Amino acid sequence: MMSNMPSGGAGRRRSRSTSVSYLEFKQIGKVFPGVRALSDISFQVDSGRVHGLLGENGAGKSTLMKILGGEYRPEEGELIIDGQVRSFGRSREAIDAGIAIIHQELQYVPDLSVMENLLLGHLPSRFGFVSKRAALKQVGAQLQQLGVDIAPDALLKDLSIGQRQMVEICKAIFRDARIIALDEPTSSLSHQESEILFRLVRELKAKGKVLIYISHRLEEVFALCDSATVFRDGCKVADYPRLADITREELVTRMVGREIKDVFGYQPRTQGETRLEVEGMSGRKLSEAASFSVRGGEIVGFFGLVGAGRSELMQLVYGADRRDAGEVRIDGRPLKGRGIRDSIESGLVFCPEDRKENGIIGCLSVSENINISCRRHYRQGYFFVNDSSEARTAEGYIKLLRIKTPGRQQKIRYLSGGNQQKVILSRWLAEQDLRVLIIDEPTRGIDVGAKNEIYSVLFEMAAKGVAIVMVSSELPEVLGVSDRVVVMCQGRITGELRRGEANEQNVLSLALPAGKTADRAAA
Amino acid sequence: MTTTTQNVPGKTMAKSKTGIIKYLDEYSLILIFLALFALLSFSVEYFFSLDNMIGLALSVSQIGMVACTMMFCLASRDFDLSIGSTVAFAGVLCAMVINQTGSIVTGVAVSLLAGAAIGFINGVVIAKLRVNALITTLATMEMVRGMAFIASGGQAVGVSNTAFFTIGNTMILGIPSPVWITIVCFVVFGIMLNKTVYGRNTLAVGGNPSASRLAGVSVERTRIYIFLIQGAIAALAGIILASRITSGQPNSAQGFELNVISACVLGGVSLMGGRATISGVIVGVLIMGTVQNAMNLLNIDAFYQYLVRGGILLTAVLIDQLKQREEND
Known part of the structure; x- marks a missing residue:
């Protein structure tokens, strides 16, 4: 564990000068019974960089993150961290190697306080008794330093989803993780919360961490990421070492750019009168009344x-x-x-x-x-x-x-x-x-x-x-x-074609x- | 595609086609009962006599009636603990109304309605207000038992009109009336389970409530009916019990609900819902009654009878679990 945590400055200098990246995926392949989820995925991320992963639902991004997090073991290829080939059998091993994956579904204990969630497993104790006051003080100071405005004694269940996400990111920081992956972090955040998140990401980047950022929101990817990899159907279709060089349109084309063959057997039909009319439909999960x-x-x-x-x-x-x-x-x-x-x-x-x-x-x-x-x-x-x-x-x-x-x-x-x-x-x-x-x-x-x-x-x-x-979520099928x-999109009808x-x-x-x-x- | 899709049914077909084994499996419960019956007939004195058989049938008649409706309740993934209290309350109420009005018909009708009302309340709280069935019926079990004590002042309520005793004490073709009523219940509820929309919906609701709802089954209404009918039949059992013992007793039928549920589970009714057969329930009730009867004939101490009953139930459930696991693999 210690070997993975050289001082940030030294690690960065070495990787810059020898051009060996801190994190490297080398020809990773993953097969589930009857389905190939990933094949031949290779890319590298340097320390102090934010790398975006893009692709449609089911393109294989999350599978790759699960490999990084030790949940899956790849059948093919190698995962190289700091020049060493690593293979994680359990998520614990990945955590010990300095990897933090922040999934869309957060993992926390709702009935415990922010402090307890952050220090879970490492609570400071004296003679076997937890000294709560010292811990609260310590966590409070650290949160303040990060600019995160959350009371350390608040219960997780009383926080907003955005705040819980913040706690999860702080957990990664507290653990001194070197590699931090964020899977759709802003999907449930408010505008302000997103801003704090972006600031945290930039600070982590300045500290020389390796960041992987998965998002559907291309604006965020353009604003935050230095480089990006585009996935489609479990394969890498494009690698952009400098994201600044390309346009949004090009990226979208790469994400979906697959030929649709007419395997569906579509034939034009004569259409009759209007049968179904839905007008002003609104409910809890819709952000705007829908009509079609x-x-x-x-x-x-x-x-x-x-x-x-x-x-x-x-x-x-x-x-x-x-x-x-x-x-x-x-x-x-x-x-x-x-x-x-x-x-x-x-x-x-x-x-x-x-x-x-x-x-x-x-x-x-x-x-x-x-x-x-x-x-x-x-x-x-x-x-x-x-x-x-x-x-x-x-x-x-x-x-x-x-x-x-x-x-x-x-x-x-x-x-x-x-x-x-x-x-x-x-x-x-x-x-x-x-x-x-x-x-x-x-x-x-x-x-x-x-x-x-x-x-x-x-x-x-x-x-x-x-x-x-x-x-349907399958674009070719639609x-x-x-x-x-x-x-x-986001609870409302955005267009019709x-x-x-x-x-x-x-x-x-x-x-x-x-x-x-x-x-x-x-x- | 053709290879993969054919594979799945093909495999199970091969598994289910092992002739005699499957046959034995399907009727294992009946075979166990027959073996038990034969064994007891040869080994226990007086067991295989007409008088004892009639006594046996009479002893399980109340359990048998209510097991029919409990079968529906369990098949729909629900639960009802309040029936024992309902039996006692219905008996007390029936006796009191008959003493007040002098009319047996009024007494019986009021009791049946009260039982149905208790069931209806259970059903509404469980189906509409979404309260857990175990908690709901545990609460009504206590409340209804309390009502029985309050109404009777804690004393047995004797019935002055002796015509009332004929309900539970008449012999028809040499068989006591409660046994006939139980047989009618088995027939009626058997037909209801297999031949009516209500019965089919019950199994569907128990098998997958949300899929049933989306397929257009009125899940809430079905569940409410199940409890309502259950309450009415429990009241019927209470009336017959009161008639047999010539009074309404507020402390009768304690633990009755557990005997009924045991009989159903012995009969292969799944607590996970979706699986129930009337033949299984009949055999379950008979096994309960036979074991009880044999233990009485053998003069086994009542305290040990508890142990034996619990052991049989646990064994039955374990066998069922093993069968299920096999099926799911």
Whole structure:
């Protein structure tokens, strides 16, 4: 541990003069069962520099940070710190080597004070008793020195998320970490809090630390980082040793610049009258009332980064969450009520994002999962289920959508993800009067072949006049399947683009938060 | 794609297709019961006699009735501890109303309504106000028991109208009426579980509440009904008990809820929800009754009976756990 902490000045001088970087990733590769997450990642970061990592959701940035933090062990390549090849089996080893990773999900003890969180494991004690007063004084002085205005005796749970993040960064500083990685640090910070964070980052940089900065906000990256690496699909696509040399547009192109082949089987359809109209929808997670409409036979893709509010909006439309205001009309008629049942009875249905948690009922059969909603159409004498109709429905859809199952009585949890998704689609196809389908992340966790089958089901439904809203975080999917793309960012709709005019650049620039951080970049 | 997607169901198919083993697995509980029954028939004197069989059935009749509704409650991932108190309160209330009004019908109706009301309150607090079922029914268990004591002044309430005793003490075709009522409950609730939308929704709600809600099942209403019916059936059990013992006793049916839950769990009802069969519950109730009966015939000290009952329950749950683990792998 001591060997990793030479005095900052000496380390910096040596790395400058010999041009050996303090931190180096060398041909790192990581494979998960069935998926390659990273391949051949190489880049270096010098002491006293801030290095940005850029890329779409799922490009592999977080995986690389987990390798640095000792959570994953890479199958290929080497991690070189201060000239030594290191391999961490546990996060403890990475911490001892002077690495601090500040994740998006913070790790702290909510019921302990700021002081206790900062000194956890190193509380000063006398004869085995913690001397609280001395510790508070010590921490208070250190926080003041850093310019962080947080009382050392405040409980973590009483702090704002921004302040908690600050505590987390202070923890890294207190530990005298040499390498500090920040994963989307400003996503939940206010403007002032962000300013303090930026100042801290610059101070750490001046002290000769190695900083890695991950953010979707390009303005911040331009304002803070000296160099940057762009990731796409687990590969390094570009390395910028001097970030000052390039423009924002070039960076965005690099982040997404992948050719979209028409593997989706899109064919133009005739579109009918407006089927779904959503007006002034507002709720807790939306920063602005949302309005949009979808025609019969039209597929509208909703794109946005994680946390943009797309799923939340759809939950409101479906009636799964309480609306503050807003109206949903189907074929010009407002829904009868605000509940899920009212939506289904008006022909508005919803396939949720998390199939396992909110879609399937794992311990029940395929047939039960298909018939759960539509059985009300053929129950007998109000109470009794009609077994033969249910069996016919289940068998029909198993054949129609080619659901791979030994039989309709098989428990759904034994089916693959793609087949489970088909069962849930069958559930709604079996509705007698289906008018609007909202589907959230239709192909998440589904293998490539089954993806195309899901797309073709969506296209067939659209061809029959169903209005489809497809929420997706996969940009190629949104562009390849949709007739129109609606983009959301930070809880509001930021733009709308027709097929043909939508491309990766303009969709992504609508999805990236801007404006708020622009003045900061100028400063 | 085809290889991977076929793989998953294929594997489980191969696993579930091991003929006799699977058959044994499925009916293991019934086989255990039959083996136990046969063993006791040969080894315990008087066990296999008509009188003893009728006595056995009578002794589990109250548990049997309420186990039917407890099955729904557990299958929907809920819990009800208040039924023992409801049994006692319903008995006391029924006796008091009959003494006041002289009408047996009024007494029975008021008790059933009171039981349903207790269940309704449980259901609303749990489903609408989202209070944990264990805590809610623990609280109502105490409150309802308190109401039984307050109403009766802590004394048994004797019934003056002797016609009331016929409810629990009539023999029909040589079988006592409480046993008939229990059989009717098994049939009715068995059909409800397997053939009605309500029963299917109960299993769906227990299997995955949020998915059921998004699929359009009225989760809250289903849960409230489950508790409401449970309360009414517990009251029915209380009325029959009062009729059999000719009075409403405020301290009766202590620990009754645990016997009922034990019977259900013995019958393979999953506490995690989503899994229940009426045949399992019947066997669970019979195992409870048979063991109790045999221990009485063998003159085993009541104190040791507690140990045996607890041991059987724990064994049943462990076997079930092992079966589940196998299934999930």
